[in-house]
Amino acid sequence: MTDWQLLAPDEDSLALADTARAQFRSLRGPAVMRAALDGGVAGGWETVAEGGYVDIGIPEELGGIGRMIDLVVMLEEAGRALLTAPLLASALAFRTQVAAGVHREEFRRAPAGFGIAEGVVDEGGRCRVERVHVLGGHGAAAFTLVVQGPEQVWVVVVDPEGEGVEAVEQDTLVDPSRPLPAFRLGHKTGVAAAEWRELAFGDLERVLAGARVCVAADLVGTAAGALDGAVEHVLQRRQFGRAIGAFQGVKHQLADAYTAVERARSLVYGAALSLDPRDCLLANAVAAETAVRVTSLFTQLMGAMGVTFEADCHLFLRRAHQTACLLGEPDALYLAAARIERRISR
Amino acid sequence: MTDVTSEFEAFLDGFLPADYAENYRHYRRDVKLRTEYQAAAFDAGWLVPEWGPGEGGRGLSVPDALAVKLAGARRRVPRLMNIQGAGVAAPAIRSYGTAAQRARLLRPATRGDEWWALGMSEPGAGSDLAALRTTATLADGVFTVSGQKVWTTQADEARWCALYVRTDPEARPHRGISCLILDLRSPGVEVRPIRTAGPAVESFCEVFLDEVKVPEEALLGPLHGGWGVAMSSLEHERDMIWINTWLETTRALEPTLTAPELSEHQLVRLGRSLADAEGVRLTGLRTAAQRWAGLPSPASSILKLLGSESVQRAALLSLESAGARAFDDPALFDERLESLAATIYGGTSEIQRNIIAERTLGLPKGTP
Numbered sequence: 001m002t003d004w005q006l007l008a009p010d011e012d013s014l015a016l017a018d019t020a021r022a023q024f025r026s027l028r029g030p031a032v033m034r035a036a037l038d039g040g041v042a043g044g045w046e047t048v049a050e051g052g053y054v055d056i057g058i059p060e061e062l063g064g065i066g067r068m069i070d071l072v073v074m075l076e077e078a079g080r081a082l083l084t085a086p087l088l089a090s091a092l093a094f095r096t097q098v099a100a101g102v103h104r105e106e107f108r109r110a111p112a113g114f115g116i117a118e119g120v121v122d123e124g125g126r127c128r129v130e131r132v133h134v135l136g137g138h139g140a141a142a143f144t145l146v147v148q149g150p151e152q153v154w155v156v157v158v159d160p161e162g163e164g165v166e167a168v169e170q171d172t173l174v175d176p177s178r179p180l181p182a183f184r185l186g187h188k189t190g191v192a193a194a195e196w197r198e199l200a201f202g203d204l205e206r207v208l209a210g211a212r213v214c215v216a217a218d219l220v221g222t223a224a225g226a227l228d229g230a231v232e233h234v235l236q237r238r239q240f241g242r243a244i245g246a247f248q249g250v251k252h253q254l255a256d257a258y259t260a261v262e263r264a265r266s267l268v269y270g271a272a273l274s275l276d277p278r279d280c281l282l283a284n285a286v287a288a289e290t291a292v293r294v295t296s297l298f299t300q301l302m303g304a305m306g307v308t309f310e311a312d313c314h315l316f317l318r319r320a321h322q323t324a325c326l327l328g329e330p331d332a333l334y335l336a337a338a339r340i341e342r343r344i345s346r
Numbered sequence: 347m348t349d350v351t352s353e354f355e356a357f358l359d360g361f362l363p364a365d366y367a368e369n370y371r372h373y374r375r376d377v378k379l380r381t382e383y384q385a386a387a388f389d390a391g392w393l394v395p396e397w398g399p400g401e402g403g404r405g406l407s408v409p410d411a412l413a414v415k416l417a418g419a420r421r422r423v424p425r426l427m428n429i430q431g432a433g434v435a436a437p438a439i440r441s442y443g444t445a446a447q448r449a450r451l452l453r454p455a456t457r458g459d460e461w462w463a464l465g466m467s468e469p470g471a472g473s474d475l476a477a478l479r480t481t482a483t484l485a486d487g488v489f490t491v492s493g494q495k496v497w498t499t500q501a502d503e504a505r506w507c508a509l510y511v512r513t514d515p516e517a518r519p520h521r522g523i524s525c526l527i528l529d530l531r532s533p534g535v536e537v538r539p540i541r542t543a544g545p546a547v548e549s550f551c552e553v554f555l556d557e558v559k560v561p562e563e564a565l566l567g568p569l570h571g572g573w574g575v576a577m578s579s580l581e582h583e584r585d586m587i588w589i590n591t592w593l594e595t596t597r598a599l600e601p602t603l604t605a606p607e608l609s610e611h612q613l614v615r616l617g618r619s620l621a622d623a624e625g626v627r628l629t630g631l632r633t634a635a636q637r638w639a640g641l642p643s644p645a646s647s648i649l650k651l652l653g654s655e656s657v658q659r660a661a662l663l664s665l666e667s668a669g670a671r672a673f674d675d676p677a678l679f680d681e682r683l684e685s686l687a688a689t690i691y692g693g694t695s696e697i698q699r700n701i702i703a704e705r706t707l708g709l710p711k712g713t714p
Contacts, residue, residue: 248713251699
């Protein structure tokens with residue numbers, strides 16, 4: 001078997017995707033999401049944990065099962081279902097812990113939060129961060145943070161209940177169904193980390209590689225879900241005596257959206273296999289742009305319905321926009337990838 | 347690297363000049379080298395590795411053949427001089443040809459000894475190929491062909507033309523078409539080259555056909571079954587063309603990758619083009635992997651769409667990043683112009699979008 005043959009998910013991966021799709025659909029939903037937007041609480045961690053989803057993509061020696069490609073197809077289904085349970089946050093936390101060498105099996109028994117911020121960690125592992133948005137920050141048993149200092153980077157695991165952790169912003173404006181609350185850590189004396197690892201700045205992208213693949217897979221799923229919704233709508237909505245999907249002005253935009261989703265999916269699968277920093281930056285950037293573009297198109301094709309609370313498209317749009325810049329905005333990622341490639345080429 | 351690709355690499359080491367990689371830009375337009383490469387690769391069984399010995403191949407499995415083609419792309423093997431001969435006509439002859447047609451035509455078409463033209467477009471039938479009006483009437487074992495073809499690439503240098511003609515005017519448009527193998531030296535054939543907008547754009551021609559006699563034995567595929575021959579041969583091309591467009595995209599990016607200074611904006615654009623190149627490569631590979639595994643795969647039209655648009659963006663970026671230096675380097679503009687042809691030939695991007703919308707997304711047929 002050559003490497004490229006791994007780009008086709010095997011039977012195990014496909015079975016996993018089917019199971020995840022059915023299970024996530026039962027947890028989803030636009031109804032759950034709308035309730036969350038109105039301030040309801042979104043649960044679902046138990047189902048995710050019992051399904052064994054948090055062990056996927058974790059190396060076997062750390063008690064995990066499955067490969068990166070399995071993690072990708074599973075997170076794609078989560079993104080497609082607009083899952084509100086903190087599965088992506090946990091995947092980001094665990095992948096990053098594994099890459100930094102601070103993972104413990106027990107961390108996977110509870111929901112995790114994940115964030116990236118500027119800050120500093122001292123030699124005793126005390127961490128100071130002025131402001132960090134933590135995905136899955138509500139109800140997380142531990143925060144995994146990538147703290148960027150002027151010359152180094154740290155990966156820390158901290159207890160949200162620990163002394164010195166303050167919630168500074170509870171409201172999430174863009175996508176309240178997957179909250180991104182902000183915290184301040186150790187304003188005065190620092191917060192003691194349960195685990196920490198100092199890395200050279202040049203190691204940042206190596207440590208974030210797996211997290212980028214996870215975010216990108218979630219975004220591809222959201223884009224694919226929006227594409228399905230848009231196609232369904234244009235087949236059913238009639239104007240000028242025919243389904244609006246018959247018009248080339250509509251057809252070509254959807255064909256481009258389909259092409260964009262397939263291209264993004266290819267980049268994500270490729271990045272999952274290589275975990276090369278450049279590949280992961282590109283996959284993250286492309287998936288982010290694709291999700292924003294396809295969810296916007298979904299809104300446009302819905303006509304006036306597109307800007308109502310009742311229509312699903314704003315749920316997809318909110319999810320896409322919030323997730324798209326979670327690990328940096330696309331232009332910054334393209335820039336970083338180009339710099340890596342130029343270093344290799346010159 | 348597998349054994350088979352290292353054997354292929356050894357063949358390339360023996361064939362290509364020592365400074366080939368370094369001076370690729372020059373060798374890219376070296377007609378003699380390109381002609382000799384095709385013949386040598388055919389003789390050694392590397393040209394179409396999945397075909398049999400004597401056909402330009404060595405009976406490799408699909409994955410091994412793909413590994414060889416990728417290795418070839420990485421080494422930037424010389425481009426074929428007459429791509430539609432080995433890439434489109436030969437597979438059609440191999441699938442649809444009679445024993446006599448295969449014996450006479452397959453080897454020279456694949457090896458590049460005899461060039462081929464594709465007689466598809468007409469003044470009134472471009473994207474709407476089924477509207478073609480060149481007619482052929484069969485009487486006493488001979489077709490009499492009259493009509494006009496246009497945009498016929500390399501017809502002025504080709505020996506043969508896969509000519510699509512209307513043989514049943516009563517049938518629905520795409521049911522009344524046949525494919526004839528036309529000897530371009532036949533009486534009544536007049537070929538007029540069309541001047542292209544720039545030297546890098548491949549030469550194309552008008553072909554006038556005035557009561558040209560074509561023997562019945564030159565029918566390729568079933569009578570009135572030409573549409574199927576056209577679709578399957580174009581599909582064959584679309585399946586593999588991504589390797590070329592990936593190669594062309596990475597090649598077009600080279601000046602930008604090694605340019606001494608770039609603005610942040612140019613770096614962002616470079617990053618996007620790197621994603622383009624990877625998008626083409628990985629979608630091509632994923633399509634091949636899914637087909638090989640017997641799974642549904644992305645529509646092949648997306649490879650045509652992605653590949654051609656990637657080449658265009660990369661050529662635009664190299665031209666624009668060069669700034670005023672482009673005035674002294676004519677190749678940059680020529681390649682930009684050449685890249686604009688990529689979304690037109692082999693089925694325009696608009697047609698690819700219709701195909702994706704109707705066949706893959708299931709949107710209604712027809713084009714209001």
